[in-house]
Amino acid sequence: MTNHLALPSRAIQIGLAAVLFTPTFVAAQSPGGVSVAHTKTAKANAPASTKGWTMPRTPDGQPDLHGYWTSESFTPLERPAKYAGREFLTDEEAEAVQKAGLQRGYDRTYDDPVEEPVYDSTTFGLTPALEGFAPNKRTSLIVDPPDGRMPPRTPEAMARPRAIGDRDYIEPDGHGGGVVHADTPKDIGVRTTCVSMSGGPPILPGAYNNGVYIHQNANYVVLQAEYGSELRIIPLDGRPHASADIHRWHGDGRGHWEGDTLVVETTNFRPEATFRNANPKTLKITERFKRVAPDQIEYGFTIDDPSTWTKPWTAIVPLHTIKGPFFEYACSESNMDVVNIMAGERASEKARAEKAKGASPPPKN
């Protein structure tokens, strides 16, 4: 059973805001603990010059990707209709998109009145400005198909029920309210219950905490998401994928170097946490990481799942350096949301039942 509600709390409002304002990305809720990167001060939003720059290398000779990066972006995943047929913005348009994005951040700083602090919107809102990343001239993160939009879903995928991990506890009804799923903790979805927050693959920016820490040595690359502190440990030693009977929250990744590009192929996904409700059995995500400047990694991913999309599609998400370190994101340990959402929902049910009782005609004698 689900219940219709009209925006019962500020938290839900902001949750919905995240869905509405970042329509291409995951709806980010903040259960409990919050991790905020130390950020560097604003700087000119231009990539550092690569003149005279040589690829930094680890003691093993690999390109050095180690450090703190962010996928923060104001560029939509799919190309808006107004840019149809155009892959790139002009410099002026790119600046305008950047300014508008930063402005949205500033606007968010007023979301929470002091007397009702739910999220620290000042921190979240200002993160893009503080991190200072370069404008992206692309009109969409998707670069293939060339129209910058996801290929059509297959009939099989359209008939597929939403995976529980893909569903958050509020389904917006399109009229400013939503349907709340909170009969059991499992209804609330894997993100808000802190079962698995994020971490990809692929790496895509959400509403906040878009940092990724890259750690590497000769035999492994580790990707740690700031949001949730979850790790992907990727062997580089050429070993085969884990057996098909092993399903992983972030898939089972295997990496190798193609020249100076790190290539990671990931399969063996969990059904509850498969990217965009793809088929965990057939989904393969291939990611490429190439350091192209002192402060930038060109990161791209290809989604290949013939049972979900009619053809593979590819996006490029620039990763920009940020100042570390990250804090521990102990999510479940301090998850207040589940208690509040469920207790709130029980209270609402009780209130509705009382109201219905009061409104019903007096019993006939």
Add this chain to the structure above:
Amino acid sequence: MGACGFLGVVGLGSCLSPGVTGGRCFRCLTRNCCEHSLGTSPKRRFSMRLNLRHIVLGLTTAGAVLLLTGGRAIAAQGSAAAENKIPMPGQFPPYKAPRTADGKPDFNGIWQSFVTADIDVQDHDAQPGPHPDIMGAYGAWPGGQGIVEGGEIPYKPEALAQKKANAEKRMVVNITSDPHRHDTGDPELKCYSPGVPRANYMPFPFQIIQGTDTILFSYQFARAVRTIYMNPNDKTIPKEAPADSWMGWSHGHFEGDTLVIDSTGFMPYTWFDRAGDYHSDALHVIERYTQVSPYHIMYEATIEDPNVFTRPWKVSFPLYRRMEKNIQLVDFNCTEFVLDLLYGQYSKRPTK
């Protein structure tokens, strides 16, 4: 007698004696052992003769080993493996750890302890565990020897009472939307981050991934993570914990072959075991990881917390390298398994 040949080499290497008396092998690592090897009885002469043959065989083998290993880990140092003899628990022959490309001792690998300290860091008998009526032997807890140096944790009297209260309420879980959620219940039961040093002796593997400036510890249990900052010159990394955390704020350095990790900034909510052993937010843990063979790390942790203990105390145990081909950590994301335990009281049809 077959085992004596190689032993003979060890004898030669250490004191130039055959290392055999009365036809019985013994380990000959000190000068004193030489006097035991002299004998003239026919039986002894026979064994000496046999032994000479084995010495030749042994020397040839040892030469091949030396060639193959480039002289590292010299068999004459008394490696138990080379001697083909059961090693003495708690004793390891001298060993030098392999090095990373930047010359540091290389701790990379998947490691696991095999003590039962997660149940109780002190000596303990086997217990039925919760709900033996349905759990049977699945749920029973093994007995085991403790890991605390000297046997007892030096609690302050009032703290000992708290430990006992913790143990009594280790399965009392009442999750509220405030910090009172931490008042009762073993954090392990709730799938919370296990803290330090507990994470290292839970019955789950963990992986050390060693980079240049940082070392990551990835624990299978509850996907806990520690980042150890190894570069004291990195000004972006605060010396003091910027905020308290479950797994602590850790700086590390090498002392010879030993990785030393100093951790502070802990949440006061983690326990050391299911027996309710605990600490406050003043916890300070100094860990020493020393590689003692290609397959073992000797682990030692000094635990300080003046709010709870009368003096610092130590735990120690070996960690074992997991050697399965293509070994990798497989998710144990137990939050999934505790949702009803934590929040079932708030369900539409309460499950607890």
